Amino acid sequence: MAENLDSDNPLSIHAEQRLDSDDDDVSLDASFFLNENYQLQKFTFGTETIELYCLQSSLTDYDLTGQLVWPGAKLLAEYLLEKANDIKGFSVIELGAGLGLTGLLCARLCDHVVITDYNETILKVTQMNVDHQISSGDLSPCKVEVHKLDWSVEDHMVAIKEKYPQGFDLTRYQQSCLPPLFSTLRKFLKQQRARPNVAFLGYVSRWKSMDEAVCCEATKLDLEIKEVPGTRKEAVSGLYEGWIYEISLRP
Template identity: 45%
Template sequence: MRQMKGEGEEEDIVCLDESFFIDDNYQLTTFTFGSQVIELLCLQSASTDFDLTGQLVWPGAMLLNDYLSKNAELLQGCTVLELGSGVGITGILCSRFCSKVVLTDHNEEVLKILKKNIELHASSENSKCCSGLVAEKLEWGNSEQIGHILQTYSDGFDLILGADICFQQSSICLLFDTVEKLLRNRREGQCKFILAYVSRTKIMDSLVISEAVRCGMQINELVGTRSVVGNLEGVIFEVTLKKQDE
């Protein structure tokens, strides 16, 4: 790692690479959502300022998994793509009901633990249910990676899911551009984006709504889903493409 100094000063060389800051001391942890029990590897708390938010389970995932476990009929036989999957807790729950689940993330370190958790579930007693569970790299707004997903899964998906993925202002526009392309890719029937949103700032609350509208979508709160998660307010939104005449 090189650190540039001011004019006239020598360049400083720090003999540490990024891996030095990465905590990969994952713990096998049990989560329960109604009758669904999920065991997976995750950290218990974030320990770096590097972009490794996905190494642990966030309140938005708890909110979404509670909702999905109570409304499992929504998932029955469906195809699902999850954005910003982190350790995979939402996708793994979905794989117990869905025919195909594609878990995505942009961070290489997070993808490593996500794949480990998929393997863990494939080798567990639930392995029959996890046959359609795969991980793919997908950074929001990356046209090459989006193109790969659209081509590989050319029939599209019934549902796009996202849990606690709205926390960085600069990525929201790219997130909704990506969602719009995924919703449009549906060959038959309608695809919905289900977003478990956790409110941390007023600016983000309005940005999420305005970006959905900018991308030609309607965004509605799912009745009865507004609740306290951790010590924050969370809600589940359903986002769909506006019909031509709306």
């Protein structure tokens, strides 16, 4: 049996099976593997409660890990709520947003939020969550937008920067795919603004080699990265430890 991924549709698998002289074509639709049984779940941070459509578990196949809320998102949401007075009036872009938990929290605290991811399935659920917040009266429609942003596609970056030439005060992300992430962060941080902009990374430590690689990759791109004091917390029922990184351009 030979399997090939359709380059125009990565969620489509075509399988061919050859038995003796007869050809039997079997087409496996990706929806067979795709769980879209999203349920509303409440997430509470201090005085703020956010309802999201999400899964409790997700397949890593087809890059659909964004169907659930990851520990780094919760860690960052808690931190941003603590800084609510400091980020009031900010314009924010969320990278690799998944279901948009921290972006939606920011939309309650800041002037405007752009939530981005690159997976079409995830973006559809994120838009569901935005629409749910709006219909529930918890969010103004003008406060948040959802956009596709693949870090490897320059046109996506250009389109967002053209639509928001004023740039962003705050960039946030919940975990790291290092080279493209830091390259993308640097491009947004370089946008000229009246006040310096900054990025926050909600980081959960799973491997020491990754911990070292984070700082190393940031330094390569002339970014200043520092752990925010007092943000270390247990994550994933105490199995791991997480903290917040603050990232900015080197002076």
